Amino acid sequence: MNFYQELFAELLQKQFNEIALTKLKRSLALKHQLETIPSNIDILLHAEIKEIPLFKKKLITKPVRTISGVSPVAIMTRPDKCPHGKCTFCPGGLNSPWGDVPQSYTGHEPATMRGMRNNYDSYLQVMNRLEQYVLLGHTFDKIEIIVMGGTFTATDFQLPGGLHDERRIDEIKTELLSFKQRKTTTLEAEQHINETAAVRCVALCIETKPDWGFLEQGNEMLRQGCTRVELGIESVYDDVLKNVHRGHTTADSKKSIQILRDLGFKINFHYMPGLPLTDRERDIQGMKQLFSDPDYRPDMIKFYPTMVAPGTALFHQWKQGQFTPIDTTEAAERLVEIKKIVPEYCRIQRIQRDVPTKYWEAGVGLTNFRQFIHQNYNIQCRCIRCREPKGKNINWANIQIKVTEYDASRGKEFFIAAEDSQTDTLLGFCRLRFPFQYLRPEITPASALIRELHVYGTATAIGDEGLVQHKGWGKRLVEKAEELARQHGKDKIVVIAGVGVRQYYQDKLGYQIEGPYVKKLL
Ligand code: SF4
Ligand SMILES: [Zn+2]
Structure with missing residues (x-):
């Protein structure tokens, strides 16, 4: 049993007052090695739909504030191989230590678990998430769909149609049935319905790698309604890309970036400090090139320091002493150099994978890595994220x-x-x-x-x-x-x-x- 399952079992058995509940959560978080104690809303998002009303009563005693804005809805792709094989650092996939899970994930992320519960049916995953929002009292009139896992543009590449405008559970269910029965609908017709629906898809993001992000895939992504591409370029060095069996070159990265930009997409790069064949100097040099070289210059970027996951080729290299991942301090010191120079047009989205550290064997050891950097280094990052209003007057x-x-x-x-x-x-x-x-x-x-x-x-x-x-x-x-x-x-x-x-x-x-x-x- 994981943290959530155990907590739900306890809640079913006994009545807890606020203090006892906090104690229970703390001891279970410790037992399951969670870095933070999940909020009650987080916990509810892990419950089965039919159980949410019951647990909501037990967990939330005060009224919940309605939160509006763009609500993210992640859809996970089915476990499948990537066409080029497998990058040496990539966790998950078919036959992983965690079973058949989506490529690049462990099966323990909330979005992956939702994917599994819904047999990776994208329509059901969206509906499941919307049902959660209904039950939690969130507004979800504007949603962003994020397609995650593997190389989506290399699969059969079909999204469901648009979304519908019902807010109440029974109505959502009726709508779901009617969508399933509308066999003759087209993507274009559904998009048209969605333009004025009460639940509107205001953004759609697809993850892919550069050699699957050229004109053909770009055009198809446009047809799907995609507005942002998450592009795994990972390195600016060809020897590094080859060493980690990435299946694309830096020339592919540059070509893909140019095509996708010329089609109008926003592009969010993924980049991995600490890959094999890099040292501190080369890594910092490479990350600086992302901004000095006009062929890169990302709109947004996610830095994922290289971590060692069980069952990967990199894991064996590490065990045999052929590879040493950078640790928390080393990763921080490299990233600090980049935060100092990041231009105003770029947003640093993340500096760490969203997979809990306990699923990795070695590498950066803190889940709140961003906070660690901001507390320990005096840097004035001028990226978009650091200059957002966030409650400022x-x-x-x-x-x-x-x-x-x-x-x-x-x-x-x-x-x-x-x-x-x-x-x-x-x-x-x-x-x-x-x-x-x-x-x-x-x-x-x-x-x-x-x-x-x-x-x-x-x-x-x-x-x-x-x-x-x-x-x-x-x-x-x-x-x-x-x-x-x-x-x-x-x-x-x-x-x-x-x-x-x-x-x-x-x-x-x-x-x-x-x-x-x-x-x-x-
Ligand atoms: S392309 Fe991405 S999902 Fe596919 S093997 Fe490489 S890291 Fe994993
Ligand atoms: Zn910043």
Whole structure:
């Protein structure tokens, strides 16, 4: 039994007051070697749907605040081999020490467990997650779908259709049945339904590797409604990629980045410090190249220090003394050097895998690694994440629009930021690109692309007035992008927008749908 199963068993047997419950959670967390004690909401997210109401009563005595904003919904792909074989560091997959689990996961992550419970049916996984949100009292009118595990673009690559607008469980079930019965529906028809549904898919993210992220896959991802690609480039060194059996080269990485960027996607790189054949100097050099070399320059990045998982080729290399992973301090010291130089247009999303440390044999040993770095090193990271408002008071009079221009993948990028320079706070931003290649009929040589528009603040349900997201900053940023495009002789703006955001562009900004994009002639 894991932490959750044991806790649920105890809750079924006895009545606990608040103090006794805290004690129980603490002792079980210790027993199961969890780094933190999960919150009651986290715990409820691990319960079977039918048991949530019962456990909710036992766990939550005070009313829960409704949380709005974009609610993430992860879908896990079925356990399957990657076409190139297996990277030496990759945990999980078929016949792993944890059984058949999705490639690159251990089977113990909440999203993986949800995948298993639903036999990896993507539609059921989404519905299961939405049911959890209903029961927890979360608003979920805007959701982001994240497709995880393995090389999705190398599978048969089919997502279910759109999502539906029911909020109550019985209605969701009816809707689920009616979707299953709508055998003749098409992806396009479902997307169209979703444009105005009460539960809108405002973003869709797909994970893949560079050699499965070229034009063919890019076009298919666009058709699916994808807006962001998580791209596992892992290293800027070809000898390293070869050594870890990565199945792609740095030339593939650069080509994929350029194509995906020219199609309008936001790109989140995955990069692994501490891989074989690197030492501190080479690693730091490599990570700095990500920003100095225009062929890289990520919009967002996840650094995953190399860890040793049981059952991997790297595990055997480690056992035989051929490989030593970097430890917590070494990883921190390398990453600190990068945080010092990361440009304002990039967001450092994560610096560690979301797999609990107890499933690894060696490597970085802290689950709260980010906190460790911030507490032990005095660094002023100026990445997007570190400059987000997060509860800070915004002085509206100080907000100014600042444009940073840079070259990337042989095209031109403009990072248009709305910021309060006195407190160094970012209120929102827009990414404008003049592409290098025109890879689709919608994108003409005189087109500029908007790859991302994001405004922070108290997130709010669609239609709610008065809160930051609706103070018109999104509109102002887009107008600035349009102005820059015009100044450079462009006559068309093409925006990659999630299915659930298309309506916003049409109603508020005068855009029209064209293929998988929305567009406006200038
Ligand atoms: S491509 Fe990703 S999922 Fe596939 S073997 Fe390599 S690390 Fe694992
Ligand atoms: Zn940062």
